Amino acid sequence: MEKTMESRDLLNVKDLFVNFYTYAGVVEAIDGVNLLLKKGETLGLVGETGCGKSVTSLSILGLVPPPGTIEKGAILLNMGDKVINLLKQDDSALMKIRGKDVSMVFQDPRGALNPVYTVTQQVGEALLLHKREEMCKRLLQKLERDIPKSNTFRRFIYNCEKKIYERMINNPKSLPLRLLSRIPIINTYQRRLRNESKKEVIQLLKLMKIADPERVVDMYPHELSGGMAQRVVTAIALSCSPRLLLADEPTTNLDVTIQAQILLLIKELKEKMKSSILYVTHDLGVIAEICDRVAVMYAGNIVEVADTFTIFKKPSHPYTQDLLQAIPRPGKEFKSIRGEVPALIDPPKGCRYHPRCSKVMPICTQIKPEVAEIEKEHSVMCHLYKR
Amino acid sequence: MGITIIAFFTVIALLSQVFAPVPEGHEDPFRIPRFGWFSEPQPPSPEHLFGTAQWQYDIYYGCIWGTRTAFRIGIIVVAGNLLIGLVVGTLGGYYGGLIDELVMRITDIVWAFPGLLLAMAFVSVMGPSLDSIVLALILVGWPSYARVIRSEILRVKQEDYVEAAKAIGCSDLRVIFKHILINSIYPIVIMASLDTGAVVLSAAALSFLGLGPPPGYADWGQMISLSRGFIYKNPVDPLGYWFTWTYPGIFIFTFVLGWNLLGDAFRDILDPTLRRR
């Protein structure tokens, strides 16, 4: 049975445990993560490389690559009329959700695009997958209008097309339809559909502030600059107006100036589309720019969660404090955190941060701390704070 | 496992004398001794372990001494290919520019041909014999080596230690040998071992077609060509002459398999990118 969620919440990750079974041993990548994302808010997930942030967002989509296995936990998604546990869905149900309700923007934009297909084809892929019915209906309406106006021959063709599109809506996987689509000359009926999707793609690209979208749609990924590629990837993610957008370090690989542009874009889109965003990054500066709340992650655990202002002003977990101090600032002393991120095959016992913690106590080496809510909407996982 | 097979064959080759002693009065050990003049092959018997082929050539003898032939062919051809390929590839890769262009054009022209066909042309012009096969295969096979060597040289040339060596004042030859080649060795080794098998196959094919040593010579391909007319015996015992084509074929197959396995093993060891443990 699904546990209840408040209607204001969109995503609730509960007690997520993910292990990777490698030849070298078992890597305990995610060690009991809890996240709550409210509707319309941007939650930042910040942490060093290797702490498990990407794995977390991939788990939400159910795309953790093997040898990764989701051991236990629940990921509850508020779909408006009901709440579902993403981890309990079978693959076909997940396929409907991916790209439509939950979508992802990737770190390496050119890697995320297939080099042999054009922009239209790749953005259109998502559209056709999830919005096919809508588009067919629109096309049918157009056909309805055109039929009376044309001569008999045209009328015949249009009526055929009409039937085909109706079939598409009602019975998309029907065999005759699939066969038809493979015959070279007859399948030009798809041309109408493709033109329609092309128009939508151009609209999307305009939304992404890409200049000259009519030209860009026919380009191949290797012809795009980094910034443009990232906009295209974002366009793919937003094409079906998802409830939840997972952004996995979308600006890390870009130049700083482009980074600023993309961030600005995301900010605007946030307003327009009213999506909720889970923004994964290691860059605290970005967090400060666009996130409402922040979750700090270390070695597979969420160590502190608070709104952005609080995190910067009143960091409570030793790791958060150390992180903030490690940002180079003019005038202030630069302190890097001693030690290294632990290998998660054999993680430290107790609190995973204890080897590097400046405030370590004996209990930290033995027992994993519990999450304590030290003020409203501000929780910390540390022995220093008791419930 | 490939090594085991090759070792097995090496032993046979080296000890051909022991396994199949040459009868007295017989000058050239590579000509299979005949034990009669019947044209019909005789099945295996205590004297002729594998039976006899058409015109009573002892198959066992042929197979054993054929091992030596196979090694000879394989090693000489590959060595020849390596040599020419080395020279050509190095010239092109190291000196670049016009020399490179010229060299590449020549390579391309020879490479433009399906190897065996060109070899056939060569052999037919030179007159068929074992030596012409060897020569033809050398002439036909070097381009692939030249290409690989050249691209390896181009790759290694850019590394810093080559610059460093030149800066110290090493002569060109020294740079080539000491630094570049040593590092380019891996793909070449893989290629050579895989190629030995392929060369023996091609040579056997040419012999089979009649373009090789004369009938009665200890060469596997030649022996199979002798068996061509004896696939079908009679309705009662259709596969009666099986021994004429089975034994030499098994020898060829296992020999080539051994080299292929060896080459694959090399490749697995030496090419870390293919490791997906």
Added chain:
Amino acid sequence: MGMRAYIIRRLLLLIPTIIGVTLLIFSVVQVLSPEQRAALYITSEQQADDIDEIIEKYHLRDPIYIQYFVWISQVLKGNLGFNQKSPRGQVLQNILNRAPATIELTVFAAPVIILTGIFFGVASAVHKDKLIDHVTRVTSIIGWSFPSFWLGILLLAIFYAALGWVGPGRLTADANVVVRSAQFTRYTGLNTIDGLLNGQLWITLDALKHLILPVVSLTVQSVALIVRVMRSSMLEALTKGYVVSARAKGLGQREVINKHARRNALIPVVTLAGMLSAGLLTGVVITETIFNIPGLGSYAAHMALPPPDIAGVLGFTLFTGVLFIIVNLIVDVAYAYIDPRIRLG
């Protein structure tokens, strides 16, 4: 740059290569004496007797560059010489006569090889380390080590000698009689198609039956390479970012494999197509010889046998050389079509 420019560029490159090839062949011939080389120029039975006249007419004792031009001009006129071995006749004519049999064989063999190779390569990569992967890899090493002619013999031994299903040659005896009779029009020379066109379905079936063993023989030789390359390129494609990206859009695993990964994985395999055609050409020589198919391959084998028929051997070599170059051109163009980075970059 566009496809058109690319094609034109490749066509231009074609010319020097062909010239080079002719030079190569020509120089090989120079080893022989003028009397032997005369065979390259005669066109009919009578001329075979007037060797000296031929030598004079075609400057066979003159310096090499003159000879080369004379020869090239003859070739361009279609005179490739005269075969003195059977079948006697003009070389060009003989080659063209034998071509259909070979074409039939390759036309049936090539798709089998390509499709089998791709299928097993993909399956092997997708199900890595499972049973089908191991089976495929083992089979392909074994196939690669097999002497092609031995395979042919074994196949004949099993299916012809032992089981008596089908014999060597293109058709059974009765079918042959029909095909050569006056009532049967040979439109294409391909028995399978001609059978259909003449309304004699059984001939088509007979021809197909006879094609099975040779095609199998050809396939085993060539498939191993394709499987290996396809597998490794597929393995690589599956690790790429766009795979995850496509799944994040909501595509199923199978769709992703077919639509995205496979298309990218095919790219390196296309470059193999050139090598494949080389393999087919050589394989055809042996296969035709073993299975008694009167095609170009057996023609070549026959001509090369001592004493060699120079005109035949050289005519064949020239013909296949040019053919091969053209095939490579087509492969390069196909390559550019599939991978947009090549034609635009």
